[in-house]
Amino acid sequence: MGKKWVYRDEGKKISKSVTASKTTEELKDAKVFIKGLLDLRKSQKLEKTYIKGTQKALEYTGNGKVYVDYRLDGTATGRLSCAAYNAKKPMGVSFHTLPREKKNNIRSMFIAPKDHAFITVDYAAMELRVLAHVAKEGNMQTAFNSGQDLHTYTARLLFNKEDITKEERQIAKTVSFLIVYGGGPFNLAETMSIPMSKAEHIIDTYKDVYPGVFEYMEFVNNYIKENGYAYTIFGRRRNLPDVASSDFSVVNRAFRQGLNFTIQSTASDILLSGLLGIHRSLSNNKLSGRIVSTVHDSIELICPLSEIKQVCSIVYEELVNYPYIKDTFNINFDVPLSIDAEVGTSFGESTPVEFSNRGEVLNESELYQYMRESR
Amino acid sequence: MLTVSNPNKFDWASIPLGECCQGNALDAYFTLKLFNLCEAKLEERGMLDLFNSLLSPALEVFSEMEFEGLNVSLEKTGEIGKKLRSSNIDQEDSLYGCPGVKKTDNFSSNNDLIEVLYTREDGLGLYPPDKTAKGSPSVSAPTLKILLEHIDKELSKRHG
Numbered sequence: 309m310g311k312k313w314v315y316r317d318e319g320k321k322i323s324k325s326v327t328a329s330k331t332t333e334e335l336k337d338a339k340v341f342i343k344g345l346l347d348l349r350k351s352q353k354l355e356k357t358y359i360k361g362t363q364k365a366l367e368y369t370g371n372g373k374v375y376v377d378y379r380l381d382g383t384a385t386g387r388l389s390c391a392a393y394n395a396k397k398p399m400g401v402s403f404h405t406l407p408r409e410k411k412n413n414i415r416s417m418f419i420a421p422k423d424h425a426f427i428t429v430d431y432a433a434m435e436l437r438v439l440a441h442v443a444k445e446g447n448m449q450t451a452f453n454s455g456q457d458l459h460t461y462t463a464r465l466l467f468n469k470e471d472i473t474k475e476e477r478q479i480a481k482t483v484s485f486l487i488v489y490g491g492g493p494f495n496l497a498e499t500m501s502i503p504m505s506k507a508e509h510i511i512d513t514y515k516d517v518y519p520g521v522f523e524y525m526e527f528v529n530n531y532i533k534e535n536g537y538a539y540t541i542f543g544r545r546r547n548l549p550d551v552a553s554s555d556f557s558v559v560n561r562a563f564r565q566g567l568n569f570t571i572q573s574t575a576s577d578i579l580l581s582g583l584l585g586i587h588r589s590l591s592n593n594k595l596s597g598r599i600v601s602t603v604h605d606s607i608e609l610i611c612p613l614s615e616i617k618q619v620c621s622i623v624y625e626e627l628v629n630y631p632y633i634k635d636t637f638n639i640n641f642d643v644p645l646s647i648d649a650e651v652g653t654s655f656g657e658s659t660p661v662e663f664s665n666r667g668e669v670l671n672e673s674e675l676y677q678y679m680r681e682s683r
Numbered sequence: 684m685l686t687v688s689n690p691n692k693f694d695w696a697s698i699p700l701g702e703c704c705q706g707n708a709l710d711a712y713f714t715l716k717l718f719n720l721c722e723a724k725l726e727e728r729g730m731l732d733l734f735n736s737l738l739s740p741a742l743e744v745f746s747e748m749e750f751e752g753l754n755v756s757l758e759k760t761g762e763i764g765k766k767l768r769s770s771n772i773d774q775e776d777s778l779y780g781c782p783g784v785k786k787t788d789n790f791s792s793n794n795d796l797i798e799v800l801y802t803r804e805d806g807l808g809l810y811p812p813d814k815t816a817k818g819s820p821s822v823s824a825p826t827l828k829i830l831l832e833h834i835d836k837e838l839s840k841r842h843g
Binding site: 320322323324325326327328330332334335336337338339340341342343344345346347348349351352354355359360362363365366369372373374375376377378380399400412413414416417418419420421542543544545577580581583584587598599600601602636637654 | 728729730732733736737738740741742743744745747748749751752753754755756757759760763764766767768770771774775777778781782783784790791796799800807808809810811812813824827828829830831833834835837838841
């Protein structure tokens with residue numbers, strides 16, 4: 309074959325039949341090459357973006373620090389975004405794309421100063437908790453209120469049995485997120501590599517298990533249709549003029565964006581409120597611990613070693629009991645909010661904090677031992 | 684300053700104090716005018732509370748974070764960089780060992796990848812499931828993932 313390429317629209321179909329015509333050995337060789345190529349690209353991107361990018365930033369700042377440009381208005385959904393400043397001011401890297409992978413542990417490059425601890429706190433299953441609250445979904449609320457793992461709970465209801473396999477839990481997790489983001493049986497079949505009929509059956513069962521979710525979706529769609537916008541419990545709104553389009557797919561996209569907005573934006577505003585609460589409380593308690601960054605559903609802080617226990621308790625109080633939201637917006641969630649916190653020497657090297665139900669740190673001595681051994 | 688048309692190229696150090704004061708005063712003036720316009724709209728749309736209670740106070744927290752920055756371990760950065768570079772070289776070496784790949788192939792070159800994957804006589808002989816906007820066979824990550832899916836499905840079919 310020469311370089312001139314005659315391309316036909318049935319690319320995927322032909323691709324499949326060409327693949328089927330290969331010997332098993334040829335297919336295995338092709339698989340090794342493609343997997344290797346994808347891994348190489350990922351690894352090269354890590355090196356270029358985070359290693360070379362950070363080194364360039366350090367060269368520019370000259371003080372051993374990098375800086376992040378936060379944008380409160382960076383997304384249509386109301387979520388925070390951040391960037392690495394422009395090419396003329398290469399002062400930092402984009403924290404929102406920092407990978408979590410442990411193999412190279414890029415996050416461990418970002419450290420706490422000497423005699424300080426790096427605290428990372430994540431909201432657990434935040435968007436699904438928001439969904440359970442706004443949709444007033446009784447079954448989902450029961451799962452959260454009884455402290456159960458939502459995906460295992462969902463899988464038990466979906467497959468109607470007690471013992472759940474890892475794959476079944478993964479299906480339950482995938483279907484929950486797919487529903488929130490407007491996906492259907494086709495997406496489920498593709499993502500989980502299961503037959504379309506099975507995917508359809510799972511989605512139908514999901515409707516029986518969590519009917520409130522679908523009633524909420526209908527409510528949001530009707531509201532958008534009538535008013536041309538969606539709104540959240542915090543009073544944020546997103547205009548969706550596409551809902552007036554004569555193109556059905558454009559209207560559907562507006563519905564998906566609207567539903568997604570009511571969940572994502574609420575989750576983002578809960579985090580923002582938590583950020584303000586922590587900031588206020590650190591200042592009221594005259595602590596020198598401070599917030600250093602926020603990435604998606606997480607907040608990162610730095611504090612002197614002597615403040616670890618106090619700062620962790622403040623973080624728990626402000627994020628789990630959310631006084632800022634209660635006082636300012638008069639909102640009480642129907643489900644508990646939950647966090648996972650870790651203390652360590654850097655963004656990527658840390659050990660979990662154990663809290664009592666009242667937010668006291670239970671493993672203080674372990675945390676200090678970890679800090680001593682890590683230094 | 685709003686009065687500077689291209690702030691990135693502007694030499695801030697050489698601006699006379701008088702001009703600087705005037706420029707900043709104009710900034711404040713226009714910002715207030717804009718705020719008055721926006722405030723009415725926010726109120727009309729029921730978003731003024733959100734602005735006053737959440738967005739406006741958040742600016743202080745974010746400006747502190749932006750101002751303070753984050754400490755980076757040079758040692759760690761170098762260590763991870765070295766590890767990544769060496770693993771990239773190893774990965775490239777193993778790709779050169781695959782059938783149909785020439786020592787002169789560059790894995791960052793789309794043309795070379797098109798040859799290996801689709802067109803070269805002794806290459807992998809696959810058919811691209813997708814094309815680029817310009818009509819050439821795609822070697823993008825999503826396309827490669829589709830190819831992998833086709834291969835995996837075919838292999839699992841053969842192995843029952």
